[in-house]
Amino acid sequence: MTSSHSNILCRWQTDDLLCWLLRGLAAIAGLVVVVIVGFLIAEALPVLSLIGLGRFFTDPSWHPAEGFYNLTPMLWGTLFAMAGSVLIATPLGILSAVFCHHYAPPAVARSYRRLIELLAGIPSVVYGFWGLVVLVPLIGDIHPPGPSLLAGILILTIMILPTITLMADASLANVPQHYLRGAAALGLPRWATIRGVVFPAAKSGLFTGVILETGRAIGETMAILMVCGNVVQTPSSLFDPIRTLTANIALEMAYALGDHRAALFVSGLVLMAMIVGLAIAAEWISRGRIYG
């Protein structure tokens, strides 16, 4: 439908000015991401050309003042926090969406959905603040010190839950009604229908939701900075404080100069690489493997 109507409009040759103006604006919008990557590279280049990419993973430690730039502990921090929160949030979110569509009475489902939408809008700094004043002391009572990987995982879970829930909700809503009627006519009970028919039909949407929430978990900065303790180390237990790549940038950017500053841009590039990887994965999924 869209391609046909745009063709009708574009056949007009009278309003070239408008068309070029719009193209210019769209070019700006499209170029933003290119400019961002360009600047990251340009700012990172001094240190990259000086020491090479390899040393960011092989240096003994992260001590920029002494010229050591090992990002690995922070990379682990990011990955652990992401993996933990995605593992908890995905089942919770999908079950929440199933609740809205197949279990809750309509009025309950509506208010539950409102609640989730509301949570999607709460800023990360508020989640972080709540984690700092409520969650961290609680964890500290169980196992000091309190600011820890666990706190980060829990806060991230709460933050990405709305993302996956809303995506799952949208993809369950797109499951054609005639599948559900067909399943009911075969006498299939509720969970059997969900497991055998609804999930396969909604699969690609659910996967996209997981990818989106993973992206959010990787990119989150403030909340995780506030609850994780920010010690540069590879965690050996859930109660160890960690520092993520994003938190590292936020913490050190204020005073970083020269090569140190450039090293932070390198970690920005690493983050971008992760996000682009996820975008490619999303593209690959939506390219349509509907069956499996």
Added chain:
Amino acid sequence: MIPADSHTKSQPLSSTEMPPSIAVPTPLIQINKLSLHYGDRPAFRDVTLSIGTGGITALVGPSGCGKTSLLTALNRLTDLIPGCRVAGEIRMGNMDVLAPQTNVIHLRRLVGMIFQKPNPFPLSIRRNLEFPLREHGSRDREQIARTIETVLQDVGLWDEVKDRLDSPALALSGGQQQRLCIARALALSPAVLLMDEPCSALDPLSSGVVEDLILQLRGRYTVVIVTHNLAQARRIADEAAFFWVHDGAGRLIEAGTAQQFFEAPRDSLTAAYISGMRG
């Protein structure tokens, strides 16, 4: 095409699992003063009709006269529609279909349904048949594989798909999909098959194949079929029931054997409808 004794072979589940309540003589389904409303809007009113065992009963009439609604009341798919109220009585064998304590899962297993638009699940051909069987308690893999082969042969699909049972069901043609849906219903060995215009979404060739298939089911299953195609009703039906819209609600005008219905309709409205369609 299907030998007479295939009836027993095609029952994948042992007869002990069949509830005793269904093993009764004609008529199998007795509908008494049945009315159905969507909110305040009536779909049909005061329908009384009996449906014989093992025959093909065609429900005919113009659009919007409640034929499909009647069909969905028979397996209580009406439960899924918000605001839908059904009043009256449906007896299927000894079962009171509309009673609240009736187990709908049990009921729907005994009453298979085929929809206007083929609706195979977005799974492989094999999973489409296997999954409902497993959910209904079949665990024996070999037994399931045998049942799948039997029902696919019953619907004449076996030779077409036996080499690609694991390919997606949605890649089949419309006619094949519809036959797969019929096979899926047969796999649960129902007593009754409800068909809601099963041929109307298909091209003429596939439509003919499905129609032949329905004829082969005669005697083995009690078939209730909604159709807009009077010629088709005449070709396949043993009994026919004619609906018409009256005061904004569907009414049953006339019911009887197909021969009497098409050759010598008692009601003038029926006669006009039949001749109108013919001309």
Added chain:
Amino acid sequence: MAETLNPRQDLREWLAFVLVWGAAAVVTAVFCWLLGDIVWNGLSRLSWTFLTAPPESAGRRGGIGPILVSTFLILGVCLSVSLPIGVGTAVLLAEFTSDQSLFGRMTRRSLDVLAGVPSIVFGLFGNAFFCKTLGLGFSILSGGLTLACMVLPILIRSTEEGFRAVPANYRLSAAALGLSRSTTLIHLLLPAAVPGLLVGLVLGIGRAIAETAALIFTSGYVDRMPESLLDSGRALSIHIFDLSMNVSGGDANAYASALVLVIMLLLINGTAAWLADRGLHRRIVTV
């Protein structure tokens, strides 16, 4: 009635029931806890003076007046830049480019990537480009421009959605009447697409106002009343961050500021939902 669910299946159905309701209950409980905590602790401090007075002793006492002003100034800069670019791009993508054209595909893909860029990376970029390269320094202008880059994808997506919701026969009949493209756009399509545009606008405001990481090293920390757009200004979210992390004894005011921020976002999201329900039949998911 005969028992037809076999025991194993029965157990599974029951388990699923418990699990689904349990998940919903846990999620609801956690969020009630969180919101309840913020409201309970924030409400006592909230007053008109708090909203208007300047902060004292690094924010432990006093209010958030200048901070609200800075927040709105940053927002104003952000919208006045992103709105024209966003709407223009959306119009181009929805009305003037076919889905297959290279330019359209490239723009769309780059916007998809942009939507996923972590906010801290926007911060890095804003610092390097607006503060350093363009020489704007730590200022409201730098912060607003950085946020403008950030909200573009959201703005474009829902505006485009709005245009796509306009029935195709509007365009056909306009073309049949021999109207030019710009006339069709201004008099026919734009008014019809306004609901989508508003939803995008409101969602964009929500995203911008909630942002912290991108602002730390673009708009800065200074909590005085800003005198021009080139002054550094502290956004509300940064105020909360600073009070809770760097100022001991700042929790009470942090709670109150968090409550103000949450209420603002509630109003914004409520407006978006209301507009979406009213104008658009399709639901727009905010992610």
